[in-house]
Amino acid sequence: MTAKSPDGRRGGRTARSEDRRAEIVEAALAVLAERGYRGTTLGAVADRVGLTQQGLLHYFPTKEALLAAVLDASGQWDLTAAALRGTGWPLEMLASLVEYHATRPALVRTYTVLAADSVTARHPARAFFRRRYRRAREGGANALREEYGQRLAGGLTPERAAPLLAAVLDGLQLQWLLDPESVDMAVAFRDFLRLLDPGAADGTSPARTAGKGE
Structure with a gap:
């Protein structure tokens, strides 16, 4: 059985997933700056973080979902x-x-x-x-x-x-x-x-x- 952290989350797996999502968002920021939204592809972002496009879809199923995550992080x-x-x-x-x-x-x-x-x-x-x-x-x-x-x-x-x-x-x-x-x-x-x-x-x-x- 996977150990849970004090707040009830499943230990390291959740933390790694959140770190990976943050890494993808940071890569998307760079690609968007270079190519704009229209020219940005999920494949280009996946390449920046060493994932296949299919692997990136596990975290963000669409380009719109990835853009939403970028905008959510805009306060930073x-x-x-x-x-x-x-x-x-x-x-x-x-x-x-x-x-x-x-x-x-x-x-x-x-x-x-x-x-x-x-x-x-x-x-x-x-x-x-x-x-x-x-x-x-x-x-x-x-x-x-x-x-x-x-x-x-x-x-x-x-x-x-x-x-x-x-x-x-x-x-x-x-x-x-x-x-x-x-x-x-x-x-x-x-x-x-x-x-x-x-x-x-x-x-x-x-x-x-x-x-x-x-």
């Missing part, structure tokens, strides 16, 4: 979405996340490729990215409101500025992936924050003095 590689979810993080913390992403080009590439792919008709990740951007806009508006109040220096409300915040975050990642020698996305994002509040540097910011009272 799309930290910006997590940061903007809910009440939103301070903008300074978002700037720190941009710096962190600059150390993880493979993960940023996978996210960028999947997000671009998802705009095509009937793409299985389309609903996921629609939800992701909706939450990013909501969280971004909350973060901007916490920082600048009900009006930014240029007169925009946090809700009007939130799509711009999300666009800058993802747009800088794309430019950086294409030309990392010319684009420092961490510096550029901090420059963007200064545009949102041009008086912050000399203490004359109308958003900080008046916006929060509106």
Whole structure:
């Protein structure tokens, strides 16, 4: 009889299966980044982890199931979405996340490729990215409101500025992936924050003095 672990699972077999699934998901991230969803095959992913395609099907019966697992794990590689979810993080913390992403080009590439792919008709990740951007806009508006109040220096409300915040975050990642020698996305994002509040540097910011009272 196979011994069970304290939580009732069947010892090493379950642990090995979970490790193997995680390995497959990591390989899928790499293949998706290189080929996009349409160009990715289960056979290519299986080759990365030393399995036959039939062996991989034991863990993920379809390409859609594998993509779902990749998206489920997205909290580990799309930290910006997590940061903007809910009440939103301070903008300074978002700037720190941009710096962190600059150390993880493979993960940023996978996210960028999947997000671009998802705009095509009937793409299985389309609903996921629609939800992701909706939450990013909501969280971004909350973060901007916490920082600048009900009006930014240029007169925009946090809700009007939130799509711009999300666009800058993802747009800088794309430019950086294409030309990392010319684009420092961490510096550029901090420059963007200064545009949102041009008086912050000399203490004359109308958003900080008046916006929060509106």
